[in-house]
Amino acid sequence: MPELPKRPDMLIRGFSVFKGAIDPAGQARIVECLRDVVAAAPLFSPQTPYGKPMSVRMTSAGRVGWHADRTGYRYTTHHPNGTAWPPIPKPVLDVWRMVSGVDRDPDCCLVNYYGEGARMGLHQDKDEADFRWPVVSISLGDDALFRVGNVTRGGTTESLWLGSGDVVVMGGDARLAYHGIDRTRFASSQLLPKGGRINLTLRVAV
Numbered sequence: 400m401p402e403l404p405k406r407p408d409m410l411i412r413g414f415s416v417f418k419g420a421i422d423p424a425g426q427a428r429i430v431e432c433l434r435d436v437v438a439a440a441p442l443f444s445p446q447t448p449y450g451k452p453m454s455v456r457m458t459s460a461g462r463v464g465w466h467a468d469r470t471g472y473r474y475t476t477h478h479p480n481g482t483a484w485p486p487i488p489k490p491v492l493d494v495w496r497m498v499s500g501v502d503r504d505p506d507c508c509l510v511n512y513y514g515e516g517a518r519m520g521l522h523q524d525k526d527e528a529d530f531r532w533p534v535v536s537i538s539l540g541d542d543a544l545f546r547v548g549n550v551t552r553g554g555t556t557e558s559l560w561l562g563s564g565d566v567v568v569m570g571g572d573a574r575l576a577y578h579g580i581d582r583t584r585f586a587s588s589q590l591l592p593k594g595g596r597i598n599l600t601l602r603v604a605v
């Protein structure tokens with residue numbers, strides 16, 4: 400059985416926000432684990448079907464990884480370099496177990512690295528097979544301005560700054576809400592030696 404989920408500190412458009420859910424030691428432990436992930440499955444710059452590369456660099460851990468290229472978006476069993484994705488680190492799974500409220504572990508941990516100037520346009524997470532499972536997002540490093548809209552395109556949006564150690568659960572009626580990152584405050588955090596932000600999204604994908 401999963402532990403009882405912690406109560407969120409706030410709700411934004413149905414997304415549950417847990418501020419500072421991961422303490423600095425826990426954040427450092429996760430970053431250490433991610434060094435092994437990135438050594439096995441190096442960050443790459445995904446191309447989009449629109450021909451424009453994404454400004455984040457990306458890799459994955461888990462049974463499947465998320466991949467974007469000219470032909471579309473999908474989950475794959477292997478990194479573009481041909482190696483199987485490394486396992487999701489235990490301290491990352493522990494966060495999912497604490498907040499997700501479900502008793503199945505995720506099969507994908509997408510790793511997004513935001514260097515200076517990186518952003519992510521408003522989008523839905525909709526490449527998964529079953530939207531009843533939540534998506535859990537972990538923020539590490541620099542502050543980021545997170546924008547949340549509606550489950551259909553357009554309409555008003557709300558924004559909030561996410562800091563290192565914050566966790567967001569995108570689930571329930573808000574599972575398909577549009578969201579994105581407008582900008583980060585580069586080098587606002589000392590967690591990563593060269594600055595930048597890492598966002599992990601955990602998904603039950605297949």
Ligand code: SIN
Nearest residue numbers: 511519536580598600
């Ligand atoms: C995402 O939607 O995949 C990333 C969100 C974030 O970077 O906080």
Ligand code: FE2
Nearest residue numbers: 522523524578
């Ligand atoms: Fe997303």
